Amino acid sequence: MSELIKTKTAKELLSTAFPPSEMLVDGVIPQGIAILAGPQKVGKSFLALDICCSIATGASVLGRETVQGECLYLGLEDTYRRLQSRLLLMNAEGSDSLHFAIAADKIGGGLEGQIEEFSNEHPNLRLVVVDVMQLARKNAKASYSAEYSELAGLRDLANNLGICIMLVMHMRKSRDRDPLNNIYGGGGFVASADAILMLTEERRGSGKGALFCTGREISSTELAVFFDKETMRWCVIKDPAANNNGENKTLAAVYVFIRKKKHFEGSATELIEELKSVTSDVFHPNRITRDLLEQGHQLVYHGILFAVKRNHQGRIIILHYTKDDNDESTVTRALLTR
Structure with a gap:
């Protein structure tokens, strides 16, 4: 068989x-x-x-x-x-x-x-x-x-x-x-x-x-x-x-935010609200989730653990910062140009 x-x-x-x-x-x-x-x-x-x-x-x-x-x-x-x-x-x-x-x-x-x-x-x-x-x-x-x-x-x-x-x-x-x-x-x-x-x-x-x-x-x-x-x-x-400098504003904003916050667990909409504290860029729930799913694996190189799980409320994004010794400007530029 x-x-x-x-x-x-x-x-x-x-x-x-x-x-x-x-x-x-x-x-x-x-x-x-x-x-x-x-x-x-x-x-x-x-x-x-x-x-x-x-x-x-x-x-x-x-x-x-x-x-x-x-x-x-x-x-x-x-x-x-x-x-x-x-x-x-x-x-x-x-x-x-x-x-x-x-x-x-x-x-x-x-x-x-x-x-x-x-x-x-x-x-x-x-x-x-x-x-x-x-x-x-x-x-x-x-x-x-x-x-x-x-x-x-x-x-x-x-x-x-x-x-x-x-x-x-x-x-x-x-x-x-x-x-x-x-x-x-x-x-x-x-x-x-x-x-x-x-x-x-x-x-x-x-x-x-x-x-x-x-x-x-x-x-x-x-x-x-x-x-x-x-x-x-x-x-x-x-x-x-x-003509496209390869910016990934999602990853760059997430890095700046989670470096200060250390840990986040919530919906895409809640993450977008949190990101307003570090950037004036506009994000949309579907797009930010897609960016993280497609390119979130890159974050591990900068000390950020990323995962997605589901509960009765829907899809939950988990971000956790694991180190404190990176230079913020250097890593942000690296994320923007990946």
């Missing part, structure tokens, strides 16, 4: 603060399956390699912060000489955290096991790049359901290992009104991806273009980019996120 389906009630979900999926590149590349697509010779491989170099050294890329860790770059249409040439052109740092291979098994034919074994040998693995996806497929022509199933094993593997597997893919010459339909392969790949990055140029060889990013785990955004031929890297000209 099959095991019973494991469930959670809506009450449990709405009373639990789940940590978000780790972002390897802030707001752009999460854990799971990512697709990096673009026309032939647009510079996808240079961008993928730059992302690997940045994560391996903990440097920023595309103007975004990264999580430092090891990377595996599968250059399936390259030679080691060509990979060396690209690294030299980029003046890349020689890092032991960036690994290369020019051959691997096919998806569904052993690749998953190879990645898992590599991860076991390198526990700090964060990113695996498959460049290009077509060379890792067992069947280049497949139906939507077959394409979706083809990536199911890779997606489960990425989630289980807590890594991102990035698949570099080509885009068709035709231009559909929906840019996602221009990705070569099929809709099954697009549907199974957690993040999709599409790199295009204004005109062939111009070095000016756009990087459109969308997916389950990221907000849709379009970065204006140009290719710097001196560093052989794609650089951001304009990032819409730059």
Whole structure:
């Protein structure tokens, strides 16, 4: 007999603060399956390699912060000489955290096991790049359901290992009104991806273009980019996120308040009334509860324990301050910019 389906009630979900999926590149590349697509010779491989170099050294890329860790770059249409040439052109740092291979098994034919074994040998693995996806497929022509199933094993593997597997893919010459339909392969790949990055140029060889990013785990955004031929890297000209300084007024106000109050236990409405003593910002019960559930896990880094429980009156927020030796201005700034 099959095991019973494991469930959670809506009450449990709405009373639990789940940590978000780790972002390897802030707001752009999460854990799971990512697709990096673009026309032939647009510079996808240079961008993928730059992302690997940045994560391996903990440097920023595309103007975004990264999580430092090891990377595996599968250059399936390259030679080691060509990979060396690209690294030299980029003046890349020689890092032991960036690994290369020019051959691997096919998806569904052993690749998953190879990645898992590599991860076991390198526990700090964060990113695996498959460049290009077509060379890792067992069947280049497949139906939507077959394409979706083809990536199911890779997606489960990425989630289980807590890594991102990035698949570099080509885009068709035709231009559909929906840019996602221009990705070569099929809709099954697009549907199974957690993040999709599409790199295009204004005109062939111009070095000016756009990087459109969308997916389950990221907000849709379009970065204006140009290719710097001196560093052989794609650089951001304009990032819409730059207009949003990342303020989290909820967390900042909660920190200032609970540092003085030490302990709070009450409803969202009661918390909002208390916050009026430390800020003139306006909060709403639904929004403040959502902010705390989605991002309240960050408070623990600043000595604040956060939990939600329910009683006969409804949902109760619990906040408790555990230390007194932090500088208020420093921590408040940290919360505002997280």
